[in-house]
Amino acid sequence: MSRQSLAKAHQKIQELSWEPQYHEPYMKYGTDYTFRKAQKKDPLKQILRSYFPMEEEKDNRVYGAEDGAIRGNMFRQVQERWLEWQKLFLSIIPLPEISAARSMPMLFHAVPNPELHNGQAIQMIDEVRHSTIQQNLKRLYMNNYIDPAGFNNSLRGFHNDYCGTIGRQFAEGFITGDAITAASIYLTIVAETAFTNTLFVAMPAEAAANGDYLLPTVFHSVQSDESRHISNGYATLLMALSDEGNRQLLERDLRYAWWNNHAVVDAAIGTFIEYGTKDRRKDRESYAEMWRRWIYDDYYRSYLVPLEKYGLTVPHDLIEEAWNRIWNKGYVHEVAQFFATGWLANYWRIDGMTDEDFEWFEYKYPGWYDKYGKWWENYSRLATPNGHKPIVGEDVDYVYPQRCWTCMVPCLIREDMVTAEVDGVHRTYCSETCRWTDVEAFRPVYQGRETPNMGRLVGNREWETLYHGWSWDKVVEDMGFVRDDGKTMTAQPHLNLDPKKMWTTDHLKRMGPLLSPNVLFNEMSDEQRAAFVADYNRQGPAGRPAPASA
Amino acid sequence: MTATTERPDTTERPPRSVPKVSFTDAEAGAKDFPDSDPGARHFNYYKPAKRKQTHYEDVTVEVQPDPRHYLSQGWIYGFADGQTGYPLNWTKLKAWGVDDPPPVRGVGTGGGGAGLDWPAHGWHWFRDPNEEWEQTIYRNNANVVRQVNQNIENARNAKAFDQWSRNWIRFVERSVGAWMHVEHILGLYVFAGNERSGPTNMHNTVMAVNSAHKIRFAQDLALYNMTLTEEVDGFDGTAHLAAWNDDGAWQGVREVTEALPAIEDDWGEAMFATNVVFEPLIGELFRSGLVMQAAPGNGDFVTPTVVGVGEYDYALRDLAWTKACFGPLVQDREFADHNRQVMQDWLSAWVPRALAAARTLQPLWSQPDARPPRFEDSLEIAKNRFSGILSDLGLETPKEVVL
Numbered sequence A: 001m002s003r004q005s006l007a008k009a010h011q012k013i014q015e016l017s018w019e020p021q022y023h024e025p026y027m028k029y030g031t032d033y034t035f036r037k038a039q040k041k042d043p044l045k046q047i048l049r050s051y052f053p054m055e056e057e058k059d060n061r062v063y064g065a066e067d068g069a070i071r072g073n074m075f076r077q078v079q080e081r082w083l084e085w086q087k088l089f090l091s092i093i094p095l096p097e098i099s100a101a102r103s104m105p106m107l108f109h110a111v112p113n114p115e116l117h118n119g120q121a122i123q124m125i126d127e128v129r130h131s132t133i134q135q136n137l138k139r140l141y142m143n144n145y146i147d148p149a150g151f152n153n154s155l156r157g158f159h160n161d162y163c164g165t166i167g168r169q170f171a172e173g174f175i176t177g178d179a180i181t182a183a184s185i186y187l188t189i190v191a192e193t194a195f196t197n198t199l200f201v202a203m204p205a206e207a208a209a210n211g212d213y214l215l216p217t218v219f220h221s222v223q224s225d226e227s228r229h230i231s232n233g234y235a236t237l238l239m240a241l242s243d244e245g246n247r248q249l250l251e252r253d254l255r256y257a258w259w260n261n262h263a264v265v266d267a268a269i270g271t272f273i274e275y276g277t278k279d280r281r282k283d284r285e286s287y288a289e290m291w292r293r294w295i296y297d298d299y300y301r302s303y304l305v306p307l308e309k310y311g312l313t314v315p316h317d318l319i320e321e322a323w324n325r326i327w328n329k330g331y332v333h334e335v336a337q338f339f340a341t342g343w344l345a346n347y348w349r350i351d352g353m354t355d356e357d358f359e360w361f362e363y364k365y366p367g368w369y370d371k372y373g374k375w376w377e378n379y380s381r382l383a384t385p386n387g388h389k390p391i392v393g394e395d396v397d398y399v400y401p402q403r404c405w406t407c408m409v410p411c412l413i414r415e416d417m418v419t420a421e422v423d424g425v426h427r428t429y430c431s432e433t434c435r436w437t438d439v440e441a442f443r444p445v446y447q448g449r450e451t452p453n454m455g456r457l458v459g460n461r462e463w464e465t466l467y468h469g470w471s472w473d474k475v476v477e478d479m480g481f482v483r484d485d486g487k488t489m490t491a492q493p494h495l496n497l498d499p500k501k502m503w504t505t506d507h508l509k510r511m512g513p514l515l516s517p518n519v520l521f522n523e524m525s526d527e528q529r530a531a532f533v534a535d536y537n538r539q540g541p542a543g544r545p546a547p548a549s550a
Numbered sequence B: 001m002t003a004t005t006e007r008p009d010t011t012e013r014p015p016r017s018v019p020k021v022s023f024t025d026a027e028a029g030a031k032d033f034p035d036s037d038p039g040a041r042h043f044n045y046y047k048p049a050k051r052k053q054t055h056y057e058d059v060t061v062e063v064q065p066d067p068r069h070y071l072s073q074g075w076i077y078g079f080a081d082g083q084t085g086y087p088l089n090w091t092k093l094k095a096w097g098v099d100d101p102p103p104v105r106g107v108g109t110g111g112g113g114a115g116l117d118w119p120a121h122g123w124h125w126f127r128d129p130n131e132e133w134e135q136t137i138y139r140n141n142a143n144v145v146r147q148v149n150q151n152i153e154n155a156r157n158a159k160a161f162d163q164w165s166r167n168w169i170r171f172v173e174r175s176v177g178a179w180m181h182v183e184h185i186l187g188l189y190v191f192a193g194n195e196r197s198g199p200t201n202m203h204n205t206v207m208a209v210n211s212a213h214k215i216r217f218a219q220d221l222a223l224y225n226m227t228l229t230e231e232v233d234g235f236d237g238t239a240h241l242a243a244w245n246d247d248g249a250w251q252g253v254r255e256v257t258e259a260l261p262a263i264e265d266d267w268g269e270a271m272f273a274t275n276v277v278f279e280p281l282i283g284e285l286f287r288s289g290l291v292m293q294a295a296p297g298n299g300d301f302v303t304p305t306v307v308g309v310g311e312y313d314y315a316l317r318d319l320a321w322t323k324a325c326f327g328p329l330v331q332d333r334e335f336a337d338h339n340r341q342v343m344q345d346w347l348s349a350w351v352p353r354a355l356a357a358a359r360t361l362q363p364l365w366s367q368p369d370a371r372p373p374r375f376e377d378s379l380e381i382a383k384n385r386f387s388g389i390l391s392d393l394g395l396e397t398p399k400e401v402v403l
């Protein structure tokens, strides 16, 4: 369709806008935001007559590439180090996508401007597309990659693994609680506008560098729908800003959503890109460099800051602190080290780091080797079973961390851990902002203002609690992370598929029981707890115990 | 300014930085180890409805998790009132197992996934008989769009609209025009509007797909209306608004249409009232019983093709999933009586309403010059169709419908 006829067609379909005459629609999803019913321009000008053939065309390219990759034996050059992390990533991402679809009705109910609903309904179909096209890619990997374990039990793994639960925030956060907090601020303003670049552009680039050109094909196709979604979010945000009564809530939600997205997405994608790659060219951008460009410059400087003049309070301090965590506090490195420490609790294999990797890390993050080098040498030393325990059970100068009650990533930047007692339970948090999120933001009153629609943080938020006192072999069996011989583990701390080099649940029998840091923390007396926290804050980097003398 | 820049000597160019390709042999079957058998290459976390796992199931089943299955840490966000995830009480209908207590998890309980009977409740057995997922959605809808466009384009080139009488022009601009609003409201505020509320990914995805059909159909009608405004002398492109807003013949239908998104907190009732009651008694009555029948006699061979693709979506796809969703609930091993009662109550509430609204459409039957079949005959066909759907579902036809 020509531009002109598209504009005319779009004009015409505005005549469909519904003004209820006999019955008001039932408003299922509540919000504490208020919206004035004002004429609003549909920012997208999307009509289905052009949308469906356009997407079908995009699909044809994706499926053509998939056929080609199989015919061209792509998997002969795919790096296993990379594809193993896709077992985690592709187990998580279809749920956020379908949850984005599920969040659109919340917007119909909360934002009374029918002009925007058309774009939201199209986004809903887009998200069904994204979820199923990604499930399909995972299925292709399962069928064609050397090791299907971890792909074949994908959603079971995702649903009962602590990493999956961390990732699930990036899904449940879109669809639960205050409709605008969830579907607009958390989903569109932060997750889609800020973080899809790292997810859907940076990740695919790294995939290609590791011999996998299907991930880029699928995810670029997904990303090409994203700009429309970003426009949806922007239009809603401007409407929210036009009512001064919303500004306090906007400030709250932007702080929460920004920090939670940073904690979750940077942990996962940062690890995939820095520790899942074999591409160690010095001129390839590090995750920190990409973050600076896409998130700091493109999102923060170019998108958020200009909104200040419309009355948005931008969380400058939290953006700087996120960068500080990535650049100075080693956030991504600490997370990757923790994933590798707990390799046995997951459903993918984690390759160790070699001298070539060390050199690259030292070049990109000066001082890296002094902090993390020794630990990764120990990781390789303990990689194949040889009378010792998995690294988590060996003395390698690593203190198993507390978990953050809010973001559920462990409190890895030890000096930043804070605590609170909520409903008689002592909770630990990775950062002051995560404490604030739980203790102040997700509450029915915020700074003296009633917020009756605000959601709650619920669930068994510390995974270890469920297995407190269990032996590790039973933990792994209970989660189902064993292969078809009933005992060889799905996860391995190396890439060697020689069965003699692979860990089985028998090897785990020599370990002590799994103990929940949070259960232990609550069993302490107040004095013990205070001393524990003081010691914890002096630990690190790289999980090292606190120095002997203060 | 014609200064030319010298090309640098190619030998001096720095080597291009590209990732190294290496032979990894990470192909299926390259080595033997636990899980390397071809038998390990299927999703082992769900049971297929039939013998073999289908492509549709692979991309759909269990994407939306359930605490009664593997979701060991439970839902992690709640609404203010404490509800989480996808509550099973967002419809009055029940599938077997829903009243059984969910697994209790806490200190030292384990994940709670081992030894659980699965599926834990009957909702998880639902499969979309159309097996819709990404590829089918775009393929089907793109085909429809192409077909509709071509038909209209051919008609335009053939000057097929020239033979329309004044009365037929009035009928199409007002009444076929008014119908776009019905489809739009159902698409956005009933189907999309309930797409967060279903208990499984299978349910919510069929609602999304059904929504896409409706929204597309509404737009097909709007854009057809636009073309007619351009092509047909005296065709008033705004008359559909006047009909929808003020014409007495349309107000009954409008009232019932608007009542569907107003259904409180029951996605099941919204789907049932729309696809089981409204569609056969009003939708098909108007689309098939009037427009498709009247058009040819009035020299219009185009409108039936535009309306027909929407009709086809309902008759072949949307009704199919609806039957597959509601039929088994009437036979449910635990809640058959409960569900039958709930659905009969819904029928008692919606059928008289739908029939009353259908009757208000009657004046439209006498507007075209070449008359369609009598209204009563069209209505009888609609009622028969409706009774047939109910008997497929195992429900009793309410007395209002018995002729």
Ligand SMILES: [Fe+2]
Binding pocket: A097, A100, A126, A127, A130, A222
């Ligand atoms: Fe998406």
Ligand SMILES: [Fe+2]
Binding pocket: A263, A404, A405, A406, A407, A408, A409, A429, A430, A431, A434
């Ligand atoms: Fe945190």
